[in-house]
Amino acid sequence: MSQNYYKLHTALEVVAILLIFDRLNHIIMKIAVLGFGAAAIGFIDRLKDTSHEIHVFEKSRDIYSSSISGIRADGKLFVSKDMGGDLDIDIDLQRELVDFWINKTKTQNIEKGFSFNHSNWYKRFYDYGFEPVASEFFHLGTDQLKEVLYNIFEDFKSKSNIHFHFDEKVTDIDVQEDRVIVNNDKKHVFDSAVVSVGRSGHKLVNNVISKYPGLVLDNTRVDLGIRYELPDHIVDELNKEMYEFKIKYKSKTGYMVRTFCNNPSGYVVSENYGDFVTVNGHAKMREKSHNTNFAVLTTVKLTQPFNDPVGYGSHIAKMANLLAGEGKAILQTYDHFKKSKRTKNLYRVEPTLEEKHFIMGDINLAYPRRIIESIIDFIDNLNEVVPGIAHPDNLVYAPEIKFYSNRLDNEKFQNLQFIGDCSGATRSIIYATAHGHLIAGQYLRD
Ligand SMILES: Cc1cc2nc3c(=O)[nH]c(=O)nc-3n(C[C@H](O)[C@H](O)[C@H](O)COP(=O)(O)OP(=O)(O)OC[C@H]3O[C@@H](n4cnc5c(N)ncnc54)[C@H](O)[C@@H]3O)c2cc1C
Numbered sequence: 187m188s189q190n191y192y193k194l195h196t197a198l199e200v201v202a203i204l205l206i207f208d209r210l211n212h213i214i215m216k217i218a219v220l221g222f223g224a225a226a227i228g229f230i231d232r233l234k235d236t237s238h239e240i241h242v243f244e245k246s247r248d249i250y251s252s253s254i255s256g257i258r259a260d261g262k263l264f265v266s267k268d269m270g271g272d273l274d275i276d277i278d279l280q281r282e283l284v285d286f287w288i289n290k291t292k293t294q295n296i297e298k299g300f301s302f303n304h305s306n307w308y309k310r311f312y313d314y315g316f317e318p319v320a321s322e323f324f325h326l327g328t329d330q331l332k333e334v335l336y337n338i339f340e341d342f343k344s345k346s347n348i349h350f351h352f353d354e355k356v357t358d359i360d361v362q363e364d365r366v367i368v369n370n371d372k373k374h375v376f377d378s379a380v381v382s383v384g385r386s387g388h389k390l391v392n393n394v395i396s397k398y399p400g401l402v403l404d405n406t407r408v409d410l411g412i413r414y415e416l417p418d419h420i421v422d423e424l425n426k427e428m429y430e431f432k433i434k435y436k437s438k439t440g441y442m443v444r445t446f447c448n449n450p451s452g453y454v455v456s457e458n459y460g461d462f463v464t465v466n467g468h469a470k471m472r473e474k475s476h477n478t479n480f481a482v483l484t485t486v487k488l489t490q491p492f493n494d495p496v497g498y499g500s501h502i503a504k505m506a507n508l509l510a511g512e513g514k515a516i517l518q519t520y521d522h523f524k525k526s527k528r529t530k531n532l533y534r535v536e537p538t539l540e541e542k543h544f545i546m547g548d549i550n551l552a553y554p555r556r557i558i559e560s561i562i563d564f565i566d567n568l569n570e571v572v573p574g575i576a577h578p579d580n581l582v583y584a585p586e587i588k589f590y591s592n593r594l595d596n597e598k599f600q601n602l603q604f605i606g607d608c609s610g611a612t613r614s615i616i617y618a619t620a621h622g623h624l625i626a627g628q629y630l631r632d
Pocket residue numbers: 220221222223224225226243244245246253254255256258259260261262263264354355356357382383384385386387388390466605606607608612613614615616618
């Protein structure tokens with residue numbers, strides 16, 4: 187054998203070894219992403235320029251569908267260590283992800299500000315027993331979110347390794363040692379799956395949980411409350427200072443009560459969960475009302491043998507709907523809410539919820555006493571900090587209920603992960619995007 191042969195042989199061996207190393211370091215995987223929401227976006231964006239083959243299954247008909255993620259959301263992006271989920275997300279990463287969303291708008295025209303940046307407000311709330319929640323916010327608005335989502339989709343679609351399957355509702359996931367089969371379909375076999383179906387995907391998540399009960403880590407919490415509406419001028423000073431005021435308060439009942447989703451010059455809307463209806467609020471960038479609305483929520487955390495917070499919350503919502511007439515919420519003045527008296531007439535505050543979605547009545551007939559007492563204690567105490575909050579003719583709507591998804595275990599299977607709200611770990615656009623981003627890191631090897 188000539189010396190040249192040995193040289194060539196050795197060189198080929200080196201190339202082969204390098205190729206094996208390269209392959210190990212960049213294992214190309216076929217990944218199913220179930221649901222195209224904020225978490226999926228964070229996940230895909232980090233992997234879009236890798237060689238992984240990504241298949242996105244989304245139940246909505248197309249990207250314009252109003253039921254697709256984010257579009258229903260109000261488009262407020264928060265940077266905070268204290269709200270958005272139960273994950274520890276680095277503030278720099280949160281800011282980076284806010285920039286990601288803002289850069290996808292056409293004009294980059296957004297409202298922004300801080301909550302409790304000003305120590306004076308912080309102290310005023312603190313002195314009355316409230317715990318102010320500090321955050322930075324950026325408001326895209328519901329209308330701009332649509333175009334943002336479309337721009338993100340166009341970017342992802344242009345990548346040859348990303349494949350979209352719209353109008354594909356996922357109803358079943360089968361986890362095997364080396365593969366995951368989606369919808370029992372031989373064409374849908376993947377190395378791994380990432381479930382990002384948000385709250386609206388609870389049926390799929392319930393189905394997976396009943397198949398693999400070991401996935402559930404925690405299942406005891408529900409937030410029951412009301413949506414409160416009052417004229418802008420009462421909270422003008424506060425709204426100008428911080429737009430979104432988030433505070434927590436340990437009420438005299440022992441329950442924690444908090445504000446959620448403040449909408450200056452906003453609208454109260456009805457939210458349909460299929461077998462019951464709740465209220466919610468939103469603000470638009472262009473169209474404004476003269477009222478501010480926010481939720482006042484009481485966190486109910488029950489213990490053994492209780493294990494069905496969704497069932498508990500749904501029953502209360504259904505009870506309110508039963509009293510109000512099918513598909514309707516109850517509206518009451520604050521004075522009547524306190525006195526447990528049916529409201530028959532309103533006075534100075536005009537509701538922004540469309541009339542067909544409510545009936546005037548008495549929320550006390552549907553809600554447990556401890557919840558009502560916690561809410562009254564909260565609002566009356568708030569009146570000490572913001573006079574006028576407890577005016578007798580301000581409006582109270584119910585039911586407003588926030589469900590927490592079961593906290594799921596992402597260590598149970600190495601080829602099945604839950605990201606975003608369906609994992610039980612997040613409750614906001616930025617936290618859900620960050621969760622997707624972080625889990626995507628597990629698919630990157632350097
Ligand atoms: C009315 C409203 C207003 C909100 N406002 C804000 C806000 O201003 N700021 C904020 O930070 N957060 C807000 N949120 C919360 C925020 O929208 C969520 O925290 C965030 O969107 C969670 O992201 P996700 O990816 O987990 O789920 P989602 O964004 O909900 O996405 C889930 C996707 O999965 C799809 N899907 C569901 N089931 C299936 C299935 N079986 N098969 C296939 N696809 C499926 C859905 O169609 C959807 O596109 C709001 C929520 C609501 C309901």
